[in-house]
Amino acid sequence: MILVVGATGQLGTAVIRRLMVKQLPVRAFVRQASHYQHLQDAGVELAFGDLCDPVSIERACQGVEVVIATANTTIPQGKYNFAAIEDQGYQHLIAACQRHGVKQFVFMSVAVTPFDEAVLTFRFKRRTEERLKKSGLSYTIFRGSLFMDDWFAFIGSYLPLRGAEAATIRRDFWFSKLFIKGVGNLIEKRGIALIPGPKSVRHAFIALDDVAEFIVASLGHPQAQKAIFSLGGPEILTWGEIVAHYENVLGRPVRAVYLPSGIFRFQRMLLRPFSEAASNLMGLNWIVGYDTPFEMRETAAIFGVTLTHAGEFLREKASLPGQTS
Numbered sequence: 001m002i003l004v005v006g007a008t009g010q011l012g013t014a015v016i017r018r019l020m021v022k023q024l025p026v027r028a029f030v031r032q033a034s035h036y037q038h039l040q041d042a043g044v045e046l047a048f049g050d051l052c053d054p055v056s057i058e059r060a061c062q063g064v065e066v067v068i069a070t071a072n073t074t075i076p077q078g079k080y081n082f083a084a085i086e087d088q089g090y091q092h093l094i095a096a097c098q099r100h101g102v103k104q105f106v107f108m109s110v111a112v113t114p115f116d117e118a119v120l121t122f123r124f125k126r127r128t129e130e131r132l133k134k135s136g137l138s139y140t141i142f143r144g145s146l147f148m149d150d151w152f153a154f155i156g157s158y159l160p161l162r163g164a165e166a167a168t169i170r171r172d173f174w175f176s177k178l179f180i181k182g183v184g185n186l187i188e189k190r191g192i193a194l195i196p197g198p199k200s201v202r203h204a205f206i207a208l209d210d211v212a213e214f215i216v217a218s219l220g221h222p223q224a225q226k227a228i229f230s231l232g233g234p235e236i237l238t239w240g241e242i243v244a245h246y247e248n249v250l251g252r253p254v255r256a257v258y259l260p261s262g263i264f265r266f267q268r269m270l271l272r273p274f275s276e277a278a279s280n281l282m283g284l285n286w287i288v289g290y291d292t293p294f295e296m297r298e299t300a301a302i303f304g305v306t307l308t309h310a311g312e313f314l315r316e317k318a319s320l321p322g323q324t325s
């Protein structure tokens, strides 16, 4: 049995869809208040619980051989506490996996930066990685670069949302809703892209579907045991090159406006007393000012994943029906 923790999220859902195609036994760990209808409709076994509730984790782990954990609080729905979920919650999950003899724990993590300790998402991911390494469990840690599906939307576009299932940025959190409303689809509407960080930054942007492919391909893979992989797409691109792809797809000019990382660093501090998640989101915008120039040829070959190019991703999205302006 494969337990997916974070099942109602966009990555968890994409992983579950693939596990179902492969007819593998899957159990989705969902909260009572989660939007799990699409999983229930697809006939997925549900285990109700919460990472803040160790008893429910213990119950969900019964008979489980593999855990895939993508749960996170970046864009929270309802009440949340970062440390309780992403630190202690994962600690309880790892302990339950040890008790139940889980054979592989696949953990979706983030790239290493010099400021991991300063941004909650990064801080707690690193702690979970350390715990996994000491746990005696066989783990597969994927440190992802920026997902095209999220970050191409954050810079001012609705295009990446076309055809998206359980899109993270549509989650019900006041600050991200405000942010999306403010930035909206500036690219399609006014030909302006709002880029976090300096012009020189380069990322191996990756499509969410490719991330899901890697996760599924890692299950039982001999090279994925007690292993850590950086995950990125097939190209290492500047934001300027992403903007050029937008120009090609839309057939009109797009101007990149670079927002200095310092703005986000400052807003992160300003928001901290009011909202941990809003402050963390600004922290993420700051920290993506650091490169993720992952060379992916070897990892893609190990897992047999064909990576999606940014231009291809945008062209495919543009071919789907949806709002542009």
Ligand SMILES: NC(=O)c1ccc[n+]([C@@H]2O[C@H](COP(=O)([O-])OP(=O)(O)OC[C@H]3O[C@@H](n4cnc5c(N)ncnc54)[C@H](OP(=O)(O)O)[C@@H]3O)[C@@H](O)[C@H]2O)c1
Pocket (backbone or CB within 6 Å): 005, 006, 007, 008, 009, 010, 011, 012, 013, 029, 030, 031, 033, 034, 035, 049, 050, 051, 052, 069, 070, 071, 072, 073, 074, 075, 076, 077, 085, 089, 108, 109, 110, 111, 121, 143, 144, 145, 146, 147, 148, 150, 151, 166, 167, 168, 171
């Ligand atoms: N976006 C990027 O560029 C990027 C880059 C690198 C790595 N990553 C990592 O990749 C993963 C992406 O996940 P995603 O896009 O699927 O996230 P998402 O859409 O925001 O989904 C979050 C999931 O976590 C669950 N969750 C939150 N709190 C929980 C709790 N207390 N107990 C149980 N479940 C809880 C949510 O359940 P509810 O629906 O009940 O809230 C939901 O299923 C994350 O780990 C992220 O850090 C992302």
